[in-house]
Structures are given as C-alpha cells and as structure tokens.
Amino acid sequence: MKRHATRMTRTKRHSARTVLLAATAWALAALFLLPYLEMLVTAGRPADQLRDNGYLPAGFDWSSFTSVWSDTTLGQNLQVTLIVAAGSTLLVLAVALPAAYYTARVRFRGRKAFLLLVLVTQMFQPTALQVGLYREFFTIDLLDTILVLVLANAAFNLAFAIWILSAYISSIPVELEEAARIDGNGRLGALWRVTLPLALPGVVTAVIFTFIAAWNEFIMGLTLTNSPDRQPLTVGINNMIGAYSVQWNQVxxxxxxxIVPVVILFAVIERHVVSGLTAGSVK
Structure with missing residues (x-):
C-alpha cells in the first residue's frame, strides 16, 4: 500500500512537470510569434488607420496583399531571389560535395590547414568585404546582374557546407565504400550509390542553410545591384520605405x-536538418 502511494506521488509529480514544461514552451512560442502577429495585423489595417493607437483596427482590409504586387516590384524581386537562392545553393553543393568527400576520406598533407582556412573564411563578414567585392566585380563587369549575387552568396556559404558535409561523411564507415568497390563500383560509383544516400541528411542541412542565407541576404544585394528589377526581395522591401511616407500595410x-516560403521549406525538412547538425557528435 505504501509502495503504491509512493508510485502515485511520483506519477503526479511527473504529470505536473510535464504540464509546466508544456506551458513554458507554449508561452515562449507565443512570445516569438507576437512580432509576426503584429505584422499580420498591420498588413490588414486600412490605410487611414495606420497611425491609430489601438492594437486592432476597427475593420480589416486585406487588399494590401494584392496591391503590393501591382504597385511595387515585389514580383520581380521575388523571382530574382528564387533564382539567386536556388543558383547559389546548387553551386555550393557542386563544389562542397567533392571537397568534403576528399577531406573526409583522404589524409593528405595540409588537410588540417585546409580545414582551418575554410573555417577562417567563415569568420569574414560580407559587410567588411563589400568594397573589395564591388571593385572586383566592377573590374570583370558583373555588377548589377543576377550572376553576381549567385557567385557572392555561394562564396560566403561554401565554408559552412564543406564543414557540415565533411563531418557527416566522416561518420559513415569507409568499409561500406570498400565493399561497394569490391562489387565492381569505382570511387565515383561508390560515392553515388552508397555514400551520397547515407549522407542525405547532411546534404539537406547544407542545402537548407545555404538557401535560407541566400534568401535573407541584404547587404550584397544592396551594394552590388542598383536596378529595381534585378534586386532581391530584401532590397525590394527596403525600397518600399520612402523618405516622406511609408505604406506600412504594404511593407x-x-x-x-x-517569410512564408522559407517557413514552409524548413518545416518540411526540419527532421533532416536536426540529424545533419548532430552528425559526427557520437562515434
């Protein structure tokens, strides 16, 4: 009887702790979602009520979601951002995969120095390099093009992709590749049929982080382009803020x-991102 009472007490404590943790998690989630709720409320606020003090307007007007496409260059900016994010992600993947595979499988002289150099390049801030980048792309006549944004975003995200992929490939037993090569596959065949499918979570992690970084990039888009139809979405939104008046509902x-496309993309592949980030943490 006493043992049963002790067990009931432990169960109640466990239930109370679970409820407390869940309530705390929901409270933190609500705290982080409040700015987005404010954005939604302001987007639906009529133009003549933008300066009102009340949190909620007298009535909602959702026409800003349609007028923003016709009154601004949002459609063109969105197209540019999609091209830049997809192009830079593909370029990073094409360069990072061979580099990460070689550093993970081959113990060549200067390997640690190479990885250290990759890590050091990740420490550079795009803002500190804008003058040099501008001069370089001006010399080769690439300013104010979509290609310059693809190259710049790929360069600044390449180091992170190499580190993530190298850690994940290192966690895959090399014996699996050796068995595939005994079965008649070459090095590329073993990489394509064995290593790459097993490294898919790491690849997805590199892809999503590169895509999000390119999607949210602002400084390089503002510096390296000046035509409104060739600027990314972040710069296009910034251009909607005028010197004397701002239509905050449209902004x-x-x-x-x-925000919506990136949130949907991250929600779909979040499981792969978590497993990719924890690659190599357990041997």
Whole structure:
C-alpha cells in the first residue's frame, strides 16, 4: 500500500512537470510569434488607420496583399531571389560535395590547414568585404546582374557546407565504400550509390542553410545591384520605405510573403536538418 502511494506521488509529480514544461514552451512560442502577429495585423489595417493607437483596427482590409504586387516590384524581386537562392545553393553543393568527400576520406598533407582556412573564411563578414567585392566585380563587369549575387552568396556559404558535409561523411564507415568497390563500383560509383544516400541528411542541412542565407541576404544585394528589377526581395522591401511616407500595410504584407516560403521549406525538412547538425557528435 505504501509502495503504491509512493508510485502515485511520483506519477503526479511527473504529470505536473510535464504540464509546466508544456506551458513554458507554449508561452515562449507565443512570445516569438507576437512580432509576426503584429505584422499580420498591420498588413490588414486600412490605410487611414495606420497611425491609430489601438492594437486592432476597427475593420480589416486585406487588399494590401494584392496591391503590393501591382504597385511595387515585389514580383520581380521575388523571382530574382528564387533564382539567386536556388543558383547559389546548387553551386555550393557542386563544389562542397567533392571537397568534403576528399577531406573526409583522404589524409593528405595540409588537410588540417585546409580545414582551418575554410573555417577562417567563415569568420569574414560580407559587410567588411563589400568594397573589395564591388571593385572586383566592377573590374570583370558583373555588377548589377543576377550572376553576381549567385557567385557572392555561394562564396560566403561554401565554408559552412564543406564543414557540415565533411563531418557527416566522416561518420559513415569507409568499409561500406570498400565493399561497394569490391562489387565492381569505382570511387565515383561508390560515392553515388552508397555514400551520397547515407549522407542525405547532411546534404539537406547544407542545402537548407545555404538557401535560407541566400534568401535573407541584404547587404550584397544592396551594394552590388542598383536596378529595381534585378534586386532581391530584401532590397525590394527596403525600397518600399520612402523618405516622406511609408505604406506600412504594404511593407508588412510583402514581408509576410517573403517569410512564408522559407517557413514552409524548413518545416518540411526540419527532421533532416536536426540529424545533419548532430552528425559526427557520437562515434
């Protein structure tokens, strides 16, 4: 009887702790979601109520979600951002995969120095390099093009992709590749049929982080381009803020449009991202 009472007490404590943790998690989630709720409310606020003090307007007007497409260059900026994010991600993947595979499988002289150099390049901030980048791309006549944004974003995200992929490939037993090569596959065949499928979570992690970084990039888009139809979405939204008047309902509507694709993409592949980030932590 006494043992049963002790067990009941432990069960109640466990239930209370679970409820407390869940309530805390929901409270933190609500705290982080409040700015986005404010964006949604402002996007639906009529233009004549933008300066009102009340949190909620007298009535909602969602026309800003349609007018922002016709009154601004949002559609062109969105297209540019999609091209830049997809192009830089593919370029990073094409360069990072061979580099990560070689550093993970081959113990060549200067390997540690190479990885250290890759890590050091990750420490550079795009803002500190804008003058040099501008001069370099001006010399080769690539300013104000979509290609310059693809190359710049790929360069700044390459180091992170190499580190993630190298750690994940290192956690895959090399004996699996050796068995595939005994069965008649070459090095490329073993990489394609064995290593790459097993390293898929790491690849997905590199892809999503590179894509999000390129999607949210602002400084390089502002510096290296000046034509409104060739600027990314972040710069296009910034251009909507005028010197004397700002249609905040349209600004927040455009910001929500920019957020939704990335949120959906991250929600779909979040499981792969978590497993990719923990690659190599357990041997």
């Amino acid at each position: 927040f509507a455009a910001s929500l449009v920019a």
